[in-house]
Amino acid sequence: MVIKKIFISIAIIILMLLSFEQVLAIEEKEMLETNTASELLEMKEETKNEMNEYTRKYGSESYGKTAYILKKVRLYSIPACFIGIAIGALYQYVLGTRRLDTKQKGFNLIIAFITILVICQVLPLIFAIVVRGWRG
Numbered sequence: 001m002v003i004k005k006i007f008i009s010i011a012i013i014i015l016m017l018l019s020f021e022q023v024l025a026i027e028e029k030e031m032l033e034t035n036t037a038s039e040l041l042e043m044k045e046e047t048k049n050e051m052n053e054y055t056r057k058y059g060s061e062s063y064g065k066t067a068y069i070l071k072k073v074r075l076y077s078i079p080a081c082f083i084g085i086a087i088g089a090l091y092q093y094v095l096g097t098r099r100l101d102t103k104q105k106g107f108n109l110i111i112a113f114i115t116i117l118v119i120c121q122v123l124p125l126i127f128a129i130v131v132r133g134w135r136g
Contacts, residue, residue: 050068051064051065051068052064054067054068058131058132063131066127067124067127067128067131070123070124070127071124073120073123073124074120074121074123074124077116077117077120077121078117078121081113081114081116081117081120082117084109084112084113084116085109085110085113085114085117087109088106088107088108088109088110088112088113089106089110090106091103091105091106091109092105092106092107092109092110093106
C-alpha cells in the first residue's frame with residue numbers, strides 16, 4: 001500500500017515536471033517566433049540596402065542584381081567546392097586503391113570542383129571589369 005502511494009506520488013511529480021516543461025517550451029517557442037520574425041526583417045532590410053548599394057554602384061537595377069547574385073555565388077561556392085574536392089579525394093585515395101574506375105572518378109570530381117571553384121571566384125571580377133570598365 002505504501003509502495004503504491006510512493007509510486008503514485010513520483011508519477012504525479014514527474015507529470016507536473018513534464019507539464020511545466022511543456023509550458024516553458026511553448027513560451028520559448030513564442031519568443032523564438034517573435035525573435036525569428038524580427039531577425040528575418042533585419043535580414044530583409046540588410047539585403048535591400050546591399051541591393052540598393054549595388055544598384056547605385058553599377059548604375060542599373062539589373063546590373064546591381066547580377067552583381068549581388070554573383071557575390072553570393074562566390075561566397076557560397078567556396079565551402080561547397082571544398083566538400084566536393086574532399087569527396088573526390090575520398091574516391092581517389094581511399095576507395096580507389098583497389099579499383100581503377102573509382103580512382104578515375106575521384107580524379108574527375110576533383111578536377112570538376114576545382115574548375116567550378118575557379119569560375120565562381122573569377123566571374124564576379126570579370127563582370128565588374130566589363131560592366132564598370134568597358135560600358136562607358
